[in-house]
Amino acid sequence: MTVTTIDTAPAAIPTGVARGRGGGGPAPTRIVVAYGFWIFILSDIVMFSALFAAYAVLSGNTAGGPSGRELFNLRNVFIETLCLLFSSYTCGLGMLSAERRQAGHFLIFAALTFGLGAAFLLIEISEFAGMVSRGAGPSRSAFLSSFFSLVGTHGAHVTAGLVWLVYMVGQVLAKGLRAAVLRRLACFSLFWHALDIVWIGVMTLVYLMGAP
Amino acid sequence: MDGSARLFGDRPPGVEQQESTANFLSYTVGLGLAILATIGSFVVSQTDLLWAPGIPVGLVVLAFAQIGVHLVFFLHLGSGPDNTNNILALAFGVFIVFLVIGGSCWIIANLHANMMAMPAQMLH
The missing domain is CATH 1.20.5 (Single alpha-helices involved in coiled-coils or other helix-helix interfaces)
Structure with missing residues (x-):
């Protein structure tokens, strides 16, 4: 009796249609996991928006100290941008090889992604160190406080991404490219691409508009 | 039990169904477009190609274009269900x-x- 009542209504829905709108049964785990992580990334971007707002408001308040025009080196910024862009590209190609279960290709692309991310981080750290040694540290002015919090938070995210990438390579080596590992890799690649999107904002608002 | 098997097309809920819109070409096209937008941003900000008060607007437009490229070609945010x-x-x-x-x-x-x-x- 109970079986028939459960069975009547949903059987009319054709299979494979309208997934993602609640019809046709639950979405695959791959889709659900990516959706959950996408919500996290959006909340992270909302946090960045507060730092962007602080920078936009405070960027003119140099308190007699150096302004962005005197501090920023656009050649370095261009190299940093290309590093992140190409690391996004190699990260995407790494995901493709992982989906095709080509572990060797995946490891090569992961190494390239790590190298480009680390190069970005080294340029950024040397830029920060140079500014601090010239007396333009985060305590100098409101402009520099907001600059270091915004760009530094992005750099901290890149650092976390590099640690995560090493951890994922360890998982691939230890467990192989099984479904659960592939889902974690998909989350990592979402994170890495999102960092590149945040960098577009940093590059445009902080560097290009700040050093005309 | 029989009803649910019919509902999910013989596929238990949560089991992977391998399909991906990503391929080598889409990543490469995305990379090319993103590099063009980046170079465009630097050119606009460093030269007087644009009328000076319009430079911030141009930069914002190029930034949104590049973010769109990233969303579509790298994050594969399409119009699928x-x-x-x-x-x-x-x-x-x-x-x-x-x-x-x-x-x-x-x-x-x-x-x-x-x-x-x-x-x-x-x-x-």
Whole structure:
């Protein structure tokens, strides 16, 4: 009796249609996991928006100290941008090889992604160190406080991404490219691409508009 | 039991169904477009290609173009049914981001305009 009542209504829905709108049964785990992580990334971007707002408001308040025009080196910024862009590209190609279960290709692309991310981080750290040694540290002015919090938070995210990438390579080596590992890799690649999107904002608002 | 097997097309819920819109070509096209937008941003900001007061507008337009390229070619945010929820969440996120950044700039500019001129010794 109970079986028939459960069975009547949903059987009319054709299979494979309208997934993602609640019809046709639950979405695959791959889709659900990516959706959950996408919500996290959006909340992270909302946090960045507060730092962007602080920078936009405070960027003119140099308190007699150096302004962005005197501090920023656009050649370095261009190299940093290309590093992140190409690391996004190699990260995407790494995901493709992982989906095709080509572990060797995946490891090569992961190494390239790590190298480009680390190069970005080294340029950024040397830029920060140079500014601090010239007396333009985060305590100098409101402009520099907001600059270091915004760009530094992005750099901290890149650092976390590099640690995560090493951890994922360890998982691939230890467990192989099984479904659960592939889902974690998909989350990592979402994170890495999102960092590149945040960098577009940093590059445009902080560097290009700040050093005309 | 028999009903649910029919409902999911002999596929238990949660089991992977391998299909991916990503391929080598889409990543490469995305990389090319993103590099073009980046070079465009640097050219616009460093040369007088654009009328000077229009440079920030040009930079913002190029930044949004590049973000769009990243979303479509790298994050594969398309119009497929699997992406409906992702797009809705993105729309909400963009709404909040504009509220936070636009609202802050608006309010602080207003406060700044209404502020009394401060004597020089109060700044230190």
